[in-house]
Amino acid sequence: MNIRSILFGTAICAMAAAPAMSETRVTYKSAKSTSSYYQMAVQIAEAMETASDGEINVTVEESQGSVQNVMEVRARGGDYVFTTPPVLVKLAQGGKAMFEGKGNPAFDDIRALFPIPSLTMHFVMSDESGVESFDGLKGKTILLGKGSFGAREGEKYLGLFGVKDEVEVADVELSNAVPALKNGQIDGFVTAGSWPAPNVVEAAASTGVTVLSLSDEQIAETKRTKLVIPAGTYAGQDEDIVTTSLPVVAYTTTKMDEDTAYTLTKTYWEQKGDMAEAAKWWAGVDEGLMANITGKIHPGAVRYYEEAGMSLTDAQK
Template sequence: MKFALNSNLRPLQMALLGSMTVVAVGFAGSAMAENRVTYKSAKAGTSYYQMGVELAQAMKEGTNGDVIVTLEESQGSVQNVMEAPSRKGNYVFTTPPSLVAAAENSKGAFEKKPDEKYKEIRALFPIPSLTMHFVTREDAGIKSFEDMAGKNILVGKGTFSANEGTKYLNLFGLDGKVNLANVELNNAVPALKNKQIDAFVTAGSFPSPNVIEAAASLPIHVLSMSDDQVKQTGAARAVIPANTYNGQTEEIVTTSLPVIAYTTTEMDDGTAYTLTKTFWEQRDKMAGNAPWWNGVTPEMLMNVSGKMHPGALKYYAEKGIEVPATAK
C-alpha cells in the first residue's frame, strides 16, 4: 500500500516540485538582477553629496532599477580611501587621484597606516572637479590678485579651498599683505554682502552654489589667473565658461583638483562595466538638471592615478576612449 500510494502521488509531486523550482528560479533571478552599490562621497548638505543623490537616481533609471545605489555620508576623501581596504562588495567612493597615489605609497595621511590593499583600488569614471574660485565684491575694486593687498579675505580653515587659497596667495606675492578674516566659510556670502570681507575663496564644481548665491545677492567679480599663475600652482588648468554666474560675461581661467569615482577589486567586472556605461549614458541627462555635470569629459580620465577596473576598461575600449597607459 505504501508503495502504491507513492506511485499514485508521483505525478502530483513532480508537478509541485516543478512549480517550486520555477518560483525559486524566479526569486533567484530577481535577487541577482538587483545589484546594490554603496556610494561614499561627502558630508550631507554639500554639493558632492548632492551629486551622489543625482548619480544614484541616474543609475536606477539607466538600469531600470537593476542597480540600486545607497549613499553614505562621509567626512571627506581621506576617510573614503582609508575605508577601502576593509570594505567588501560594491564599494564606490570619490577622491582626488593624488590621495590614491599617496595611499598606495604610504605617504602623507597614510604614512602611519600603510596597507597593501590600497593597491587594489581601481578607477571607474570622473566626477566634477574641485574648481578654485576667488570671489570679490565688485565695489572692492579687486580686478587682479595684486589688488588683494590690504583687503579682507576669507579663506576658511581646514578645507581644500583654505589650504589651496593660502598657498596661492603666498605664491602670488601676497604673504602678509592681506587681512585674513576670522569668519566661517558658510557665512561668506552674508559677510561679503555686509562688507565684513572684500573677497572669499571657495572650491567646488561649477556652478558653485555659494558663488551662485553671492552673484544673486550683489555684484561680484571672480578673478581669472594668468597662464603663468596657473603654472606656479602646479594644479590642473580649468576654464569656467562665460555666463556661468550672474553678470559674468567672460570666461574665467583658474585651477581645479580632479575627482574620480573609485572602487576596489572586490567589485566584479560586470558591475564595474554597467556602472561605467550607465554613468556616461546618463551624463547628458544629469547635466540637464544640474549643470556641474557639463564639466565632466572623457579627457578627465587622463588624471586617473593607479589602475582602472577591468570592467571600466572594457567600456572605454569599446568606445575608443583614451585612458592613461599606466591605468591598464
C-alpha cells in the same frame, strides 16, 4: 504522477517565481551631507536605480572626508564605491603623507571608475573692491574659511603670489561669505567646489563680483590642474575664468566584479546628460577629464571606455 514529474513541476514553478535578474547592491561613500559632493552622490544613486529599473541599488553614505574614504578600502568588499582625488590614492599606495605608517596591500587594489566634477578654486571679489588681479588684493579683506581644502589652498596661493602679508584675513565662517560681501565686511572670499558654485552664483546675482583668473605661470606655481570656467557661467561674467582644480574620481577595488564595474560606468556616462539638466555641475564633466585619472582603471570600466571609443593611456589599463 510519478516522482520525476513532481520534481520537474516544482523546479519549473521555482524558476517562474525567481526574478529575471538579481539586484546589484552598491555602497557609495562621498562626503559630508551638507556638501555638493553628497548631493552629487544622491543624484548618481537615483540615476543608477532609474536607468536599471531598480536592478542597481545604490546606498549613499556620508563621509568625513576623502582620506577616510580611502582608508575604508581595507575593510570593505566588492560593493564599495568611493570618491577621492587621485593624488590621495597615489599617496596611500606609496605610504606617504597622511598615510605614512598606515600602508596596506588593499590600497594597491584601488581602481578608478569615472571622473566626477573637480574641486575648483574661486577667488571671488566684489565689484566695489575694484580688484581684477592678485596684485590688487593688497590692503583688502579676504574670507578664506577654516579647515577646508579651499581655505588651505587659498592661503597657499596668497603666499605663492606674494600678497599674504598684505591681505587681512577675515574671521568669518564661509557660510556667511555672501552676507559679509553684501554689507562690506569683506572685499572678497575664496571657495572651492564644483562649478557653478552656489555661493558664487548668489554673490554674482546679488552684489556683482569678479572671479579672478590665474596666468599659466601662476597655475604652474600652484602645481594644480588648469580648469576653464566658460564665460556666462556667472552673472556679469563676460570672459572665461582660468583657474585651478583638484580632480575628483569615483573609485572601487579589484574586489568588484567586471560586469558591475562595467554597468556602473556605462550607466553613469549615459545618464550624465540628464543629471546635468537638474544640476549644472555635471556639464563640466566630459571625456577630457579622463586625463585626470592617473592610476589604473577597473577592467570592467576599461571595457566600457573601449566600447565607447574613449582613448585610454597604457598606465590606465
